[in-house]
Amino acid sequence: MKVRIFxxxxxxxxxxxxxxxxxxxxxxQQVGLDAVVVNGENAAGxxxxxxxxxxxxxxxxxxxxxxxxxxxxxxxxxxxIESEARLLRPENAPPGTPGRGALRIxxxxxxLGVLNLMGRLFMHPIYDCPFRAADAALQGALxxxxxxxxxxxxxxxxxxxALAWHLDGRVSLAVGSHTHVPTAxxxxxxxxxxxxxDAGMCGCYESIIGVDREIAKRxxxxxxxxxxxxxEGVASLCGLLVEVDTSxxxxxxxxxxRRDYPAV
Numbered sequence: 001m002k003v004r005i006f007x008x009x010x011x012x013x014x015x016x017x018x019x020x021x022x023x024x025x026x027x028x029q030q031v032g033l034d035a036v037v038v039n040g041e042n043a044a045g046x047x048x049x050x051x052x053x054x055x056x057x058x059x060x061x062x063x064x065x066x067x068x069x070x071x072x073x074x075x076x077x078x079x080x081i082e083s084e085a086r087l088l089r090p091e092n093a094p095p096g097t098p099g100r101g102a103l104r105i106x107x108x109x110x111x112l113g114v115l116n117l118m119g120r121l122f123m124h125p126i127y128d129c130p131f132r133a134a135d136a137a138l139q140g141a142l143x144x145x146x147x148x149x150x151x152x153x154x155x156x157x158x159x160x161x162a163l164a165w166h167l168d169g170r171v172s173l174a175v176g177s178h179t180h181v182p183t184a185x186x187x188x189x190x191x192x193x194x195x196x197x198d199a200g201m202c203g204c205y206e207s208i209i210g211v212d213r214e215i216a217k218r219x220x221x222x223x224x225x226x227x228x229x230x231x232e233g234v235a236s237l238c239g240l241l242v243e244v245d246t247s248x249x250x251x252x253x254x255x256x257x258r259r260d261y262p263a264v
Contacts, residue, residue: 001109001246003034005149006257007175008239009182011043012203012210013230015263017053019202021060022261023237028061031241035105035112037149039177039199040087041067046211046230048073051080054087063105064088066116068153068178069123071099090118090153092133101133102141110246113145115171117163119154119178130154131166138170146246150174157183157197168193172244172251175199180209182238182258192250200238200258207231236260 006027011020020038027033038057040049048070057065064086071077071089081087081099091101105112115137117130134150142148148171152160160176167174169191175198176183182200189195201210208216211228219226236258243253 002243002252003110003147003246004032004241004243005035005037005112005147005173006033006239006241007149007151007173007199008036008038008202008237009199010039010041010177010180010201010203012180012201013042013044013046015230015232015235016201016203016210017043017056018264019235019237019259019261020057023202023259024060024062026259027241027257033061035107035147036062037064037066037114037151038062039067039151039153040065041070041073042210044074048077049087050074050076051084054084058086063112064103064114066114066151066153066177068118069125088114088116090116090127091137092117092128092130094128102137104142104145110146113142113148115142115148115150117150117152119152119156119159119163121154121156121159123155130163134163134167147172147244147249152176153178155179160197164189164193164195172249173240173242175240182256184256186240186254186256188251188254192248194240194242194251194254196240196254196256199240202235202237202239204231204233204235206233232263234260234262
């Protein structure tokens, strides 16, 4: 069986949520989607994700929501993440951290495994080894899944590529998140794993990684702290569309997606 899986890059505030909703509806109508995974750690005004927004995503047919270093920006997340199986935090978080980083979802005739990892180079907080965490999850919670998607939430491209080569042949797709800038290196590795260093951002690109560009620019100039609001305007859906053979778990086709949606 061939299935189409879409991974949406970091959703940045209300404009990003608008682009995600409109873009998913278009993709479903035009190409069909069998599974959708979204990085939602910036969905609530650029900082974390609320329970209400999580349920909004699920109502749009999102199968799982991944996160990273901003997962705890909304204080309420600590209180609800244990009861919301489809919201993940990095699997390599220290022992005792609330929530989970690996999820198995049963589909019609196949199963989807989702793994959330966070890199350690230039990242805060510093989590445990993502390589060892991946090995444990693939041998444990995600063993025998038909298709496995990995969100590599990391800053350094070198670390993402190292993780990718470590995972090739064992997962169906590994997609980077965190930098909010889409890379043009989508490919299929020799072992059949689809890859992109960063899926980019669902949000406004007339900005600095999704926030008001004048305030963000001033922070670089005067080095003074300032809260930069999420940028408004034309919002883009950015992500990676992958076709996978469920019998082998290998990617057959990979396509970088970017679609723009004007403000209403």
